[in-house]
Amino acid sequence: MRDIIQSKKRGNLVVISGPSGAGKGSIINEIVKGNDQVWLSVSMTSRSIRGEEVNGREYYFITRDEFEKKIQEGELLEYTEYSGNYYGTPRGKINEHLQMGQDVILEIEIEGALKIKELVKDALFIFIMPPNMKELKTRLKNRKTETEEKINRRFKRAYQEINEVTKYNYVVVNDELDCAVSKVRAILLAERCRVDRIEEVYVGSEEELLHESLVDNKKIVNLERKI
Numbered sequence: 359m360r361d362i363i364q365s366k367k368r369g370n371l372v373v374i375s376g377p378s379g380a381g382k383g384s385i386i387n388e389i390v391k392g393n394d395q396v397w398l399s400v401s402m403t404s405r406s407i408r409g410e411e412v413n414g415r416e417y418y419f420i421t422r423d424e425f426e427k428k429i430q431e432g433e434l435l436e437y438t439e440y441s442g443n444y445y446g447t448p449r450g451k452i453n454e455h456l457q458m459g460q461d462v463i464l465e466i467e468i469e470g471a472l473k474i475k476e477l478v479k480d481a482l483f484i485f486i487m488p489p490n491m492k493e494l495k496t497r498l499k500n501r502k503t504e505t506e507e508k509i510n511r512r513f514k515r516a517y518q519e520i521n522e523v524t525k526y527n528y529v530v531v532n533d534e535l536d537c538a539v540s541k542v543r544a545i546l547l548a549e550r551c552r553v554d555r556i557e558e559v560y561v562g563s564e565e566e567l568l569h570e571s572l573v574d575n576k577k578i579v580n581l582e583r584k585i
């Protein structure tokens with residue numbers, strides 16, 4: 359017998375933001391690891407490589423000139439300048455992965471997130487919070503990959519970003535990594551169960567159930583959507 363529900367195959371575009379040091383990267387790594395239902399978009403940036411980062415894995419690291427050329431050629435879905443460097447999302451393969459049914463994750467800051475909100479009406483927005491501001495500062499300092507001045511700039515920016523949390527659909531406090539990862543997984547799962555993803559409900563008919571010979575006499579109910 360057919361499945362009762364036929365849902366949209368297309369994946370969700372998922373924007374994840376939060377101040378530097380909130381732990382977005384660690385959460386996303388766990389979500390993506392070994393999960394082919396999720397695809398992480400790799401951004402481009404003009405900032406220099408930090409610590410153990412690898413070109414093409416964390417970011418595509420390019421020069422400011424190259425970045426400006428990408429902007430002019432319309433290759434970026436959105437971009438911003440953050441702490442003196444460019445960051446942007448390549449249009450690249452986002453649509454292809456959504457069509458394949460994968461959720462596509464963009465790890466971007468608030469300005470980029472608001473641009474995506476304008477462009478993609480059904481995108482999903484998750485904000486990752488640090489447990490408190492003292493812990494955030496400690497995490498930024500412990501990275502030991504940036505100057506005191508840059509750390510302070512990121513810390514100041516964190517205050518502005520946290521103020522924007524109400525523009526997101528979900529908030530997850532990252533006090534304990536496993537717990538935060540479970541929450542983000544739960545959000546992605548719940549979004550897949552949304553009624554507005556349903557394209558058809560197939561209920562068949564009573565006769566069909568009584569006489570299996572009628573099983574081909576399919577009845578499809580299209581839902582009326584009332585908003």
Ligand code: 5GP
Nearest residue numbers: 378401437438440445446447465466467470
């Ligand atoms: P970081 O230098 O710590 O890797 O990133 C700085 C900020 O830039 C983070 O908040 C990160 O989410 C954001 N970011 C990374 N890639 C992009 C992007 O493609 N577009 C936008 N708008 N922000 C990005």
